[in-house]
Amino acid sequence: MSVRHALLALLSEGPKYGLQLREEFEARTGEVWPLNVGQVYTTLQRLERDGLVESDGSEEGPQKGFRITAGGQEELAGWLRTPPDQTSPPRDELVMKVLVALRVPGVEVREVIQVHRRYLVQLMQQWTRLKEDEAEFDLGLALVVDAELFRLDAVIRWLDATDGRLKRAAADGGSARQPVPPPMPNLRRRQGVRR
Amino acid sequence: MNVLELQRVSKVYGQDATVVNALSGVDLSVQPGAMVAVMGPSGSGKSTLLTIAGSLEEPTEGEVLIEGAPLSRMSRNARARLRRRSIGYVFQDFNLLPGLTAAENVALPLELDGMPARRARAAGLRALDDLGLAERAGRFPDQLSGGERQRVAIARAVVGERRLLLADEPSGALDSVNAEAVMRLVHDACKRGVAAVVVTHDAQLASWADRVVFLRDGRIVDQTAPVPGPESLLTTPGQSQ
Numbered sequence: 001m002s003v004r005h006a007l008l009a010l011l012s013e014g015p016k017y018g019l020q021l022r023e024e025f026e027a028r029t030g031e032v033w034p035l036n037v038g039q040v041y042t043t044l045q046r047l048e049r050d051g052l053v054e055s056d057g058s059e060e061g062p063q064k065g066f067r068i069t070a071g072g073q074e075e076l077a078g079w080l081r082t083p084p085d086q087t088s089p090p091r092d093e094l095v096m097k098v099l100v101a102l103r104v105p106g107v108e109v110r111e112v113i114q115v116h117r118r119y120l121v122q123l124m125q126q127w128t129r130l131k132e133d134e135a136e137f138d139l140g141l142a143l144v145v146d147a148e149l150f151r152l153d154a155v156i157r158w159l160d161a162t163d164g165r166l167k168r169a170a171a172d173g174g175s176a177r178q179p180v181p182p183p184m185p186n187l188r189r190r191q192g193v194r195r
Numbered sequence: 196m197n198v199l200e201l202q203r204v205s206k207v208y209g210q211d212a213t214v215v216n217a218l219s220g221v222d223l224s225v226q227p228g229a230m231v232a233v234m235g236p237s238g239s240g241k242s243t244l245l246t247i248a249g250s251l252e253e254p255t256e257g258e259v260l261i262e263g264a265p266l267s268r269m270s271r272n273a274r275a276r277l278r279r280r281s282i283g284y285v286f287q288d289f290n291l292l293p294g295l296t297a298a299e300n301v302a303l304p305l306e307l308d309g310m311p312a313r314r315a316r317a318a319g320l321r322a323l324d325d326l327g328l329a330e331r332a333g334r335f336p337d338q339l340s341g342g343e344r345q346r347v348a349i350a351r352a353v354v355g356e357r358r359l360l361l362a363d364e365p366s367g368a369l370d371s372v373n374a375e376a377v378m379r380l381v382h383d384a385c386k387r388g389v390a391a392v393v394v395t396h397d398a399q400l401a402s403w404a405d406r407v408v409f410l411r412d413g414r415i416v417d418q419t420a421p422v423p424g425p426e427s428l429l430t431t432p433g434q435s436q
Contacts, residue, residue, distance in 0.1 A: 110411075114411075114416060114417050117409070118409065118417055118418075120398070121234070121398055121407050122420060122422060124399065124402035125403075125407070125419065126422055126423065127428060128399075128402040128403055131379075152398070153397075156398040164236060
């Protein structure tokens with residue numbers, strides 16, 4: 001999450017004070033990204049240094065006002081249209097755990113999968129609780145909650161697909177308790193997995 | 196008292212070489228107001244569990260109790276009465292009768308149970324009104340959208356004094372907004388004291404439930420712990436960067 005660009009976005013609506021920026025940032029992000037005042041001021045100082053915002057020149061403090069510059073508008077427009085880096089698998093830790101589980105003697109992989117599935121469903125239940133009170137469910141929060149639910153759902157679908165593949169592989173292999181593990185793929189080279 | 200209780204329920208189809216153990220020793224209790232989701236892949240026994248819970252099918256072994264009464268000791272007529280009065284069903288494909296209006300579809304189970312038509316129709320209209328469908332009461336199913344059809348099906352499932360709602364992939368092919376609306380209605384029914392069992396392979400639907408049980412190869416292999424409030428999600432350190 002770029003605090004820098006979120007502040008530029010808020011200032012694109014008109015000049016604002018530091019304290020006001022913090023409150024509006026939290027409200028717009030469904031209050032799921034708490035922000036401390038120090039972070040707001042440090043970021044604003046850097047934006048001013050880079051010529052992306054300008055202040056009204058009053059003393060440092062909650063009443064100091066800021067406005068976006070033309071350069072800031074340009075920076076914001078560019079950021080909104082720049083896709084975030086999605087080239088490397090974002091859930092590599094879970095993928096690696098399942099791949100490793102295939103090779104560890106005595107480990108029932110489907111049981112490992114179920115542990116993660118249960119955890120993810122519980123997490124989804126928690127996020128869904130936020131939807132219960134429709135009246136208090138504003139658009140910003142709704143979008144954040146949806147994003148989390150779709151992300152977690154995708155991980156569960158991957159676990160389900162893995163489970164299905166393991167079941168089929170075991171059936172094809174006759175009475176084998178578990179399929180013969182494939183060699184570990186070189187994900188770092190082929191897909192750019194981050195460590 | 197539990198609204199629904201499955202005790203060591205097993206179901207076997209076929210025999211000898213073709214035998215299929217659809218359910219094996221399933222225990223499940225659902226209290227009033229509770230919403231339980233049953234998750235599992237195709238062929239895990241989800242739908243069989245639901246039809247046995249709803250007395251549409253008999254278990255090979257084990258017992259099903261509805262509000263404490265064992266189904267095995269009821270006559271066919273008593274079971275049929277129980278299905279009409281206490282249990283509501285929601286299916287993936289809605290199962291509305293095309294020749295009846297929305298209001299008539301909702302009132303049908305009450306009329307079948309002997310309620311005078313006028314009273315049944317009034318109860319049906321109230322149920323539709325509760326789900327925001329009062330204006331659609333006179334429409335036929337093919338004049339309704341998919342989301343509206345499923346809301347009518349839910350109204351039909353909860354009309355009258357139903358205590359148990361059984362739903363099989365209730366959001367079927369609906370888009371995510373309509374699917375959420377359907378789950379919200381099931382959830383609201385539970386808040387009014389109805390017990391619900393929803394079988395689904397969809398984690399987003401299941402996450403509306405208080406408890407999720409995981410079915411695999413006819414057995415319950417796991418279930419979720421009681422869900423903490425969402426507060427902790429909003430204060431996770433490290434999310435502010």
